[in-house]
Amino acid sequence: MRLSGKRVLITGGARGIGQGIASRFIQEGASVFLIDMREEQLAESVELLKQQAQQIQQAQAVLGTSVPAQVESAVCDLSVPEQIEAAAAQAWSRLGGLDILINNAGIAVRETFTDIPYQRWLNIINVNLNATFLLSQWVSKQMIANEIQGSIVNMASKNGLSGSSMLAHYNASKGGVVLLTQSMAVDLAKHGIRVNAVAPGFIDTPLDRELKKEENTLQLSHRTPMGRLGTIEETANAFLFLASDEASYITGTTLVVDGGHLANAGEV
Structure with missing residues (x-):
């Protein structure tokens, strides 16, 4: 198991890619600690993940290799700095430290620049960028103080x-x-x-469906050489690779997961 015993904080864990990660x-x-502002959906996600963890542990117990895994959560509005710090402190306390931070949460609205x-x-910059800065700074300070070589x-x-x-704002x-x-x-x-990023293209997620609900799949991916939307699982695998020791000599990179869309940017 590539993350055995690792303690992970994931933002935006109530649905979509965050839940998939x-x-x-x-x-x-x-072990994972999820934060999200959607209280009801977060509770549902935690319950599903706890069931999954229990099933995995039961299967491992048969082989004598069971590793206890926690699933914890906190409701947090990432546009509020005080809530970010409180949620991070709770995650650190409940899991006994953190080895991995996944800044996944994001919001978007389609509207013309003017x-x-x-x-x-401000709200989109606060959630998508400022929260990433604040949470990363808090967690990295704790990692440094506790000599944790994290990701x-x-x-x-x-x-x-x-x-x-x-x-434009997104x-x-x-x-x-x-x-x-x-x-x-x-x-x-x-x-x-180590610090890296994942840059997805058109992925079949609740957020993407909300943004493009009046457009069809062909319109969303016509410039994508692979000719389809990506999946949550494919995106989660990219996060797994970068978070794991398999990427031990990779830092400062952005891994594009877009079915070739950007490579085809010159297509008319």
């Missing part, structure tokens, strides 16, 4: 690597995540902390 990490032996209200601009993986996006219409926040990831990686390398 948690599920994949549990399969690999990790129609973006300033408050919405941080941030959620970027193909939209942080190339512009597009109707998402694109700017994800571009910031890409450069923040590189800068953190340089500063934290001397402490044995």
Whole structure:
């Protein structure tokens, strides 16, 4: 098991990719702490993940290799700095420390640049970029103080690597995540902390369906050479790789998971 005994904090764990990452990490032996502002969905996600962890432990017990795994959670609004720190402290306490931080949570609204209200601009930057900074800073300080050689993986996006219409605030926040990831990686390398990012393309998630509910799959992926949407599982696997020791000499990189979409940027 690639994450046996590892303690992981995952933001946006109530649904979609965050829940998928948690599920994949549990399969690999990790204990997880989820934070999200959707209280009811978070509780449902935790219950499902606890059932999964129990089934895995029962299967391992038959082989005599059972490794206890915790599934914990806290409701947190990532646009509020005080709540971020409180949730991080709770995660550290409940799991007895943290080895991995997954900054997955994000929000987006499709609207033309000239129609973006300033408050919405601020909210998207706060959740997608500022929360990543604040949580990473808090966790990395604790890792350094406790001499934990950890891993941080941030959620970027193909939209942080190339512009597009109707998402100026989202694109700017994800571009910031890409450069923040590189800068953190340089500063934290001397402490044995690796920092990377995953940049998904069109992935079949609840957020993507909400954003594109009036468009069909062909319109979403017509420039994607693989000709389909990506899956939550495929995205979670990228996070798993970067978080694991298999990526021990990788830091400061952004792994694009987009079916070749960006590679096809010159297509008319």
